[in-house]
Amino acid sequence: MFCESTIFAVHKILGMIKITLPDGSVKEFENGSTPMDIAKSISEGLARNVISASFNGTTIETSTELFVDGSLVLFTWNDKEGKKAFWHSTSHVMAQVLEEKFNGIKLTLGPAIENGFYYDVDFGENKISDADFKSIEDRVLEISRDKHEFTMRPVSKAEALEVYKNNEYKTELISNLEDGTITFCDHADFFDLCRGGHIPNTGIIKAMKVMSVAGAYWRGDEKNKQLTRVYGISFPKQKDLTEYLELLEEAKRRDHRKLGKELDLFAFSTKVGQGLPLWLPKGAALRDRLEQFLKKAQKKAGYEQVVTPHIGQKELYVTSGHYAKYGADSFQPITTPADGEEFLLKPMNCPHHCEIYNTKPWSYKDLPKRYAEFGTVYRYEQSGELHGLTRVRGFTQDDAHIFCTPDQLDNEFKKVIDLVLYVFSSLGFENFTAQISLRDKENRDKYIGSDENWEKAENAIINAARDKGLNTVVEYGEAAFYGPKLDFMVRDALGRQWQLGTIQVDYNLPERFELTYKGADDKLHRPVMIHRAPFGSMERFIAILLEHTAGNFPLWLMPEQAIILSLSEKYEKYAEKVLNLLENHEIRALIDNRNETIGKKIRDAEVQKMPFMLIVGEDEEKNGTVSVRRHGQEGKGNITVAIEDFVAIVNEEVAKTLKTFEV
């Protein structure tokens, strides 16, 4: 029995909260409702799949009770955030198993990463090896099957420090936390210091694999003790794990470092220096072909090629602001015998191009000016960060800077997008989204440039992307302080996402370099600058293209398009004749007239990913034909055709991917 006042109190506690969902709808729920309650109210199906949630931008548990109004996002396995919770939760279970198996180890941190999770552990006297992986995996799944819930428990700082008094790592972490904000996460009979962000229970972890172990310094600092990082990954279905492992195998086969060696494209020399690629003849030819391809399209699009030096006075980068930002740690100055002269290796081409713009006074009628350069730049990367051609210390950007009036932005953006789309379609990238980075709506004062210009630029990007029918994702707060940008995120054949092609508006450098043009009003105005690079860098682009195509580049780009294999030395003359004819038609071919069996010649040509193998023997010579075998087809669909017909086959295939760029 309630008296009136009690009912009132209950009512007050119960109350209602307003929850805003991602589609913008606002619904009322009872005070204390959890994300799971809210999921259930939407649909049973959703509730079955929800594994994590965020409330007002903070990751919470699906069981967290909500007492205030706010925005709620529910995540499933298909969301990045969902995977993160899934993997981080599995790291708890793995930590539990590691503690069971190895006596006296000290747990430190166990976050989710892009693919899976890791746990950094001080194994003390113990050693973990590949031989332990299977039993760890089995035990993780055994525990998981019992559907233990993950629950958060607040603890006082004193209590937390007491619990972890023998673990200096956790003690350090706890010391840096504020009393009243510290939580442990419990599941089964295991607990861990944790901020939260877990799946509802262990039951949905259906597949798990320990991937590897590696050394890792505590907090990434080499002055600290080296710990053991145990990498793992988990999935809601066994099938997902199998697919993932297959993908990894395929990625290994396609690793550009491996393919680059096999195909003789590039190499590294410790004498020359880490992260400084050497392009071998075939790789250099490939690069050159890519450059010519883009130059041709750029010429049509109204770009002018410029060339600038590899170094610049330190002053240049002080003016551009790069020195203050990246300065001392990144670039050691080059000094000359003359006093006071200091140069830096060029880390970017923009300052040089600004100075090219500054060589003349411009009228609005002259704009846009579009300066393009395959500009080689140098940036310091830690040796541990270097990776094949994707992370290097010297690379060539397919750079260009467009100087235009604010009113021309719209049109210029569309033109750049056209060019990028042309590049993608010619190179077989079909799956991409455009990520648009705009200002943080709340903190507009942290950006340079007038509100009006920003508005113009942001609208130009959004309109251009919409106009071109791009799949877009808008990220607020991701713009650079000097301007908004559009990045093309490309999915490769293995489903991995890469950032390729960037278009960036800049209000800062025109200001710093005092760039001007005379407007229709006869007054001086600042031009807007666009930085853009469809490939990004030649090195990184070729690496991604290698992995995307597994070395089977589009035919127009292949270093060699055909190899002529003579059945014996008797047919060498005829092979020469075929080669001549092909060369007359600008088909890149070569002859293999080694004294080897035809089987061996074919196998070697296959390894070299030669698109066409042309076998010539008695019949072919007699009839003026070639026997055509395609790469990777194991002789299926071999045809014998006249040489002219083979030329037509090649031209037709080239024309399929390489179209003419239309402005």
Ligand SMILES: [Zn+2]
């Ligand atoms: Zn946790």
Ligand SMILES: [Zn+2]
């Ligand atoms: Zn630039």
